[in-house]
Amino acid sequence: MLPNVTYSTAQRGGCGDAKHDAQPISSVHAGSRRQRRARGPVGPIMTWRPRSGGTRFFFPDLDEVTRDWILAEWEEEERVAPFRGAQLTTRGRSAFGTAMRSAIASGDEQSLFVDLASSDYWQSSGIRPDRYGRPQFYTINPEASARQLAITEFNTAYVHGLTRRLLEEDVAEVAVYRAAPAFVLRGECLEHEGSQYPTLLIYEGHRARYHPVPRPGALSVPVGPNCHHSVRRPG
Numbered sequence: 001m002l003p004n005v006t007y008s009t010a011q012r013g014g015c016g017d018a019k020h021d022a023q024p025i026s027s028v029h030a031g032s033r034r035q036r037r038a039r040g041p042v043g044p045i046m047t048w049r050p051r052s053g054g055t056r057f058f059f060p061d062l063d064e065v066t067r068d069w070i071l072a073e074w075e076e077e078e079r080v081a082p083f084r085g086a087q088l089t090t091r092g093r094s095a096f097g098t099a100m101r102s103a104i105a106s107g108d109e110q111s112l113f114v115d116l117a118s119s120d121y122w123q124s125s126g127i128r129p130d131r132y133g134r135p136q137f138y139t140i141n142p143e144a145s146a147r148q149l150a151i152t153e154f155n156t157a158y159v160h161g162l163t164r165r166l167l168e169e170d171v172a173e174v175a176v177y178r179a180a181p182a183f184v185l186r187g188e189c190l191e192h193e194g195s196q197y198p199t200l201l202i203y204e205g206h207r208a209r210y211h212p213v214p215r216p217g218a219l220s221v222p223v224g225p226n227c228h229h230s231v232r233r234p235g
């Protein structure tokens with residue numbers, strides 16, 4: 001179990017744009033000290049929240065019709081081969097489904113982030129290869145992990161649902177655009193930014209590199225966890 005942690009904007013990092021970065025929650029939102037003590041160590045870690053208003057990601061085609069397609073595609077994936085972030089706990093894996101349905105119905109990547117930012121949804125540590133390929137323990141930061149999963153998963157679902165919709169509408173190509181600022185651009189992101197691709201190629205590239213059967217080198221949007229690109233109708 002992770003301890004309760006209060007994050008400051010500086011500790012948290014972010015996209016560097018003050019408008020986009022989280023604001024500390026006032027004592028009204030965080031509750032009194034007595035209330036916080038009463039909640040005990042299992043209480044939510046969210047003692048701050050993203051600034052309300054404005055969307056970190058720009059999704060110009062996110063209307064009710066697109067949301068219906070996103071949900072249809074996402075539910076079909078849930079039925080066939082559900083995807084869950086590797087760092088989630090059992091409880092987090094369960095909560096993820098509810099959080100995604102809520103975000104798709106009426107939210108966005110920010111609301112998904114808020115719903116996932118609970119310490120008991122995240123494992124305390126994980127193992128990943130170092131640069132020599134040797135397994136190495138690392139500590140999981142639940143806030144950073146919730147943010148990254150929320151951004152990638154909402155965008156991934158959005159691209160899948162939107163490309164399905166555009167296929168139905170016989171829109172042959174989609175344009176890749178930068179939906180949000182990023183600290184560090186992946187090299188391959190610079191290649192695809194501003195390009196147009198066949199709608200079917202992007203639709204079929206859904207999670208192609210990692211789930212359920214990895215196809216290394218396949219084109220996906222987003223291309224990976226740090227990709228802030230999405231697709232939209234061209235023109």
Ligand SMILES: [Zn+2]
Binds near residue numbers: 222226
């Ligand atoms: Zn990208």
